[in-house]
Amino acid sequence: MTSPLTSPIPTIGVPQRPMNRSTSHALVGGVCAGLAVRFGVRERTIRVLFSLACLFFGAGLLAYLLAWLFVPRWGENDNIAQRLTHSRRESHITLFSLLIALVALVALGNYARHGTGILSWSLFLSAVAIIAVWFGSSRDEKGHLESVIGAIPVLGTASARGWRAFALRVVPGVVMLVIGLNVLGHIGGIWGGAVPAILGAGALALGVAVLLAPWWLDSVRDLSRERRERVRVEERAKLIAHVHDSVLQTLTLIEKAASNPTDVVRLARAQERELRQWLFSPDNVGERDNANDSFAQQLRSIESDVENDYGVTIELVVVGDCPGDAGIAALAAATREAVINAAKWAHVTRISVFGEVETSLVNVFVRDTGVGFDPAHVAPDRHGINHSIVERMKSHGGTTEIRSTIGSGTEVHLSLVRVEIPV
C-alpha cells in the first residue's frame, strides 16, 4: 500500500480494491475519484455519470452522499457513518436526529407531493446527509471541506467575513429569490401579467445582487490592492537601490575612516548634498556639461568640490540665477580660487559664499572669519590672487575687491557686469 497522502492514479482497465474516497484528487468528497480507482476508469467518466444521474430526481446526488457517508476516506479506518455511531452517546444523538428528520419528512410529505414530488424528497435527504457529513468527518477532511467552501463565490466570501455577515446577507438574498420565483409563478389571474413580471424579476435581480455583491466587490478590491502593491514594491526596489548605491557605501567609507574626523565630515557632507539633491530636485541628478551650467549650478559644484577636497563646510546662499556664459564661467573660476584660498590659508572650518544675480550685475562674496592677511604684503608673483582672481575678472570686465584684517578674517567681493537681460 502506498502512503495515505498519495492515492493511486487510476490505471485504465485495472480495478483496485478496497474502495477508498480519494484525498489527492477530491473535488468535494473524493467519491468520484475513489470510484475511478476502484473500477479502473477515468475520474471524468464517473463525474459525468453522477451528474447525469442527478437529473433523475436527484438520484445521483443522493447516491454520492450515501457513498460519502459509508466509504472510508483514504488513510482513515472508519467511514463517516461509523464515526457518527461510535460511542453510545454519539449514536443516541444520531438516532434522535434521524428520528426528527423522519418526522419532518412525513410532515412535509403532503407538501412535497404537491410540490415537485420526488425531487424535494431527495433534496431533503441530501441536506440531512450533508449535515451528517459535516459532523462526522475527520479534522483533516473538515479542513479540505472548508477550502472547498472558500472557493465557492457566495459562500466563500461570506464565511471569510464571518457567519453573521453570511446570515445577514444570504438569508435575505435567498428570501428575495424565493419571493421573486413565487411572484413570477402567479403571472396572469387577477394581477395581470406586467406587474408580477416586473416585481418578480426585480425581486430576483435584487436577490442575486445581494448574494453576489460582496464577492464582486472583493474581486474588484483585490485587483486594485494588487495593483497598488505592485507599484509599492517597484518604488521600494528603486529606493533600496538608491540607498544602497549611495548611503550604504558612504556609511561603509565612514566606518573605515572613523579615526580621521576630517574625512568623516567630508564624506558625510558629500553624502548629505547628494541625498538632498536626490530628494528635492531629482530632475537635476546625473552628469551635466559644466560649461552650460547656470550660475547657481556652477557655484554648487564649487561648494561640493571644495568641501570634498579640503574638508571644510561651505555655507552657500544663491539669490536669483542666470544661464552660464564666458563671463559667468570666469566669475565661477575666480570664485573657486577664492574659496580654495580661504580653505587653505584661513584656518577655519566654515566659509560663507553668497552669490546674487541682479538686473545688471552679478555679485559673489566669499567670506571667512579666519586669520586674515595683509593684501599689500602679498608678493606680486603669487598667482593665486593676482592671476587667477584679479586678472581673470578684469579680462571679462569685472572687478575684484579684497578686504582682510589680520586676526578677524577676509572677504573677497567679485563683481561682473551682466551682458544678458535677466530671464
Added chain:
Amino acid sequence: MSQPRVFLVDDHELIRSGIRAEISNAVDIIGEADEVDAAIELILERLPDVVLLDVHMPDGGGLAVLSTVQAQCTNVRFLALSVSDAADDVISIVRAGARGYVTKNILGPDLVDSIYRVHDGDVVFSPRLAGFVLDAFSSNATGPAPRGVDPDLEQLTPRERQVLRLIARGYAYRDIATELDISVKTVESHVSSVLRKLQLSNRHQLTNWASTRRLS
C-alpha cells in the same frame, strides 16, 4: 538672568539627544515631544519661552504645531529647525509665525545664541533664510501690488536689503552693525521689520515663488 525655558519638538530621538547635549548647559529644557498631538498638548500645558520646532514631522509637521499653539497662546515663541532647506517649507513656517529659522547642522553655541535672541523677542535669520527672503522679494519679480494691500509691505527698503545681503554673506549682527555704522539694536529692528513684511505680505509671488524655484 534666568535661563530660557525651552521645549524640543522633533520626531527623531537621535536629533533630540544631540540638541539636548549641545544646549542643556545654557538653557532650561522643560520637555520634549516626538509627535504633533503630544507636542501641542505639552506646550500648552507647560508654556515654554521658546519651542525648538522641527519643520518636517508626520501628521502635518511643524506647521500644525505652530498654528495650533499660536491660535491659543501668543506668548510662546518658535524657532524652526530643519535639515530640509526646501524654500517653500521654510518660507511657510516663517510666514506662519516662527521667529527664526536655523539648520540642524548649526554649531551648538550658535544655536544657544539663537535661542536667547528669540527669547528676547528678536528674530533669527540664518544666511540661507536671508537668501530665500531676498529671492522672494526679488526686485525682478515685482509686479503691480494687488489692490487693497499696503504697498509698503510689498517692498523691502534698501537698508533692509543691505542687512539681508550681509546676513547672507555670513555676517553676524555685530559685524553688520560695524559695517553699516549703526547699532546692533537697529540691525535687529530691520530684521524684525523684514519678518513682519514676510508674514503680512500677501503678494502672490511669495507663495508662487517657492513652488517655482527650489534653491537649496
